[in-house]
Amino acid sequence: MSKGTKKKRKKAGKGGRRKDSRFSSLNISSIDQHKRAGSKLVPPLAQIPNMTTSSWSDHHMPEMLWAVLLAGVLERRHYLDVLRKVAVQCRSWFLREDDDSVEEQSPDPEVGLNFSIIVDQTKLAEVPDEEFHDFIKIPLAHPLGYAALRPILLIEDLPGIARWKRYFDAEPTEHDWNTLARAIANVLDHQSEASTDIRWFKVIVAIISGRIRFPASFAERLEEFRLFPDKGDMRSVRPSIRSMEMSLRRNDPAEWIERFWAQVLRDTVCIDPSEGEGYTFIETGIDPNTLSAVRDGVIEKFRRNIRADRVDARLDSAFGLVLYALGILEEIGMHRIHTRIVGAVALRSLAEVSITLHYLAKTDSLEMWQSYRVYGAGQAKLAFLKTQQTHGDLPNFIDESTLYSIANEDVWQEFLNIDVGHWASSNLRKLAMDSGTKDIYDNYYDWSSSYIHGNWAAVRDTNFVTCHNPLHRLHRIPRVAHRSLRSVEPDAVKLVNEMIDVLERLFPSDEIIPPVALGEPEAGTTAPNTGRQNESSC
Structure with a gap:
């Protein structure tokens, strides 16, 4: 063979993973694990009957906007402390006198649970003024509480926005858009630290209010949830939290969420990372x-x-x-x-x-x-x-x-x-x-x-770039010049x-x-x- 071609071609074993890949640690199904259905290769999760998908960032994260903002401004130990206090304070909202109470399930098994035991924006708009006051005083007790939560006032269609405005008695500033953008950037990834922390809060509220029950064998995991993030192996605890949170979501996202995304797209500009680029020709x-x-x-x-x-x-x-x-x-x-x-x-x-x-x-x-x-x-x-x-x-x-x-x-x-x-x-x-x-x-x-x-993947790869404005949900905008490969x-x-x-x-x-x-x-x-x-x- 010619010089430079004598090396043996490295092959992964059947179903194996290349060890030197930066993605080797990710939970990705192999080609062999896909099931052939006609001309399509179907991944394992998509083979589960009656499987429905639910987007954290698109439909459920905005409901937790108050927690997202706290996580975007406060240090982690501080916002986790606030979340713990809120969970304890709001636990009484969901308690029932009968011990056998459970979250009602839809009669249609394909629909699943429509879980509403959540301290989210929709719930905060429904509670009486006294209960809202008990809630809001906890984050506002932090020195940065007002600054962290003030961007909520920007959202025109937020449930209960009039009450939020009364409590703050102030007008939002242009800087609040930046605060909102930075906070959302931290939680667009459903597996990020901030996202997992907020999803833990949703889980712990349901647990301590007794609205979901567990067998005795789950006692150790419940203790890890209670003392999160200071107990247990986070490589196991964090995925468990995210998995459980997916079952504790409102079945149909509130209508205001789509209007929220429409407003932030309308009121903020795209950030184009390719602006000013030209065509670079590299010599052979x-x-x-x-x-x-x-x-x-x-x-x-x-x-x-x-x-x-x-x-x-x-x-x-x-x-x-x-x-x-x-x-x-x-x-x-x-x-x-x-x-x-x-x-x-x-x-x-x-x-x-x-x-x-x-x-x-x-x-x-x-x-x-x-x-x-x-x-x-x-x-x-x-x-x-x-x-x-x-x-x-x-x-x-x-x-x-x-x-x-x-x-x-x-x-x-x-x-x-x-x-x-x-x-x-x-x-x-x-x-x-x-x-x-x-x-x-x-x-x-x-x-x-x-x-x-000219498949979409190649078109996307060469002529679009991801907008760097987090409020635009990582949408695509055309490149000034198609990128060098x-x-x-x-x-x-x-x-x-x-x-x-x-x-x-x-x-x-x-x-x-x-x-x-x-x-x-x-x-x-x-x-x-x-x-x-x-x-x-x-």
């Missing part, structure tokens, strides 16, 4: 001298292997695939597209070319070499015949003379079949498995294909050098074709952005 790391030497070496080896046959499908196809790959590699590097969208498209093409050559070399049968060649000629014939049925001007990139020439090169096209299937009666994935190059398919084919097809050059050079190795095995000789060398890319240049800048607000 491919050594042009070695690239030229490789092409010369391939051509020279081709000439030494020419035979008297008028059509040599094995020779032409093997060398042609390598030369085609070298052409792609040259355009990737010399035209500085290795960090651009077309660079990913080029890598996708290289992956298919590489798998094709490996398969043809593995089978190395005259029938397969001829099938590959005849199929291509048939595609040229098909395209040519379509040009004959086209009215008006042809697309500029089509040269019908070239199509006609290729279609008739080996045999008169009237005797040339058009195969509308696959030249090997297979597909690229099967070819990769049969040729031992499934790793190439897995590593390079799927994601790069997104750029060819990670360079495809190391992967492209690796694939091409491996193809040269295949060619050497097919046509061995004492003259070895040198590999393409890749060095460190030179500093790039940034083209000024002459397009329209993003507006500062949505």
Whole structure:
């Protein structure tokens, strides 16, 4: 093998996880754990019957806005102390005289619980003034209590907003928008520390008011909940809290929540992290001298292997695939597209070319070499015949003379079949498995294909950026200039050098074709952005 390609390809075992990934510790289901349903692979959680989803950040976090603001301003030990005192004070709101009381369940099991034992904004709007006073005096006793809670006054459709305004007797300021944004930023992630703390508060209120019951075997976990976060292994306690909180939610989020998100979107501007960016063109790391030497070496080896046959499908196809790959590699590097969208498209093409050559070399049968060649000629014939049925001007990139020439090169096209299937009666994935190059398919084919097809993932990756205003819920806004991608050059050079190795095995000789060398890319240049800048607000 060429230098730089001798390392064994690392593979995770079936169902295993790559240990050096930054995501290796996350609870992510593997491909093998997905269930095939037609053309879809369904993850384990989605296989659970009657499963319904519930968004913490979209529908339930706003109901806890008062706690979100305290967590965003106060130190953790201080806001947890406030939450404990509120839980004890408000426990009496939910107590019942009969010991057997439980939260009522909907008769429809698919609907589940409509839990309302929550000290949330909706509940605070429903309680009498005396009970509201008992609640509000606890956070306001903290020196930063007023400053922390004042942004609530910004929310026009907040339940009970008139009473909140009476208690504060002050107008919110522009700085309160910043306070609100910072607080929401801490809880958009449902697993964040602040989110988990607030979700614990919801759970502990239900527990200490006796509205949910547990078996004796749950005693240790209840003690961990009671003394949270100072008791137990948080790697176990925190997930338990989040799991339980999901069952203690209002079944239908209040209507005011959608109006809340609409208001904060309307009243605050987008923050565009890409503003001012231009197009950066990074110089190639491919050594042009070695690239030229490789092409010369391939051509020279081709000439030494020419035979008297008028059509040599094995020779032409093997060398042609390598030369085609070298052409792609040259355009990737010399035209500085290795960090651009077309660079990913080029890598996708290289992956298919590489798998094709490996398969043809593995089978190395005259029938397969001829099938590959005849199929291509048939595609040229098909395209040519379509040009004959086209009215008006042809697309500029089509040269019908070239199509006609290729279609008739080996045999008169009237005797040339058009195969509308696959030249090997297979597909690229099967070819990769049969040729031992499934790793190439897995590593390079799927994601790069997104750029060819313009799938949403590729569109999102290149031309949108996440708004940095937390109040906008991480929505997407267009980039000023589409982003630079990670360079495809190391992967492209690796694939091409491996193809040269295949060619050497097919046509061995004492003259070895040198590999393409890749060095460190030179500093790039940034083209000024002459397009329209993003507006500062949505």
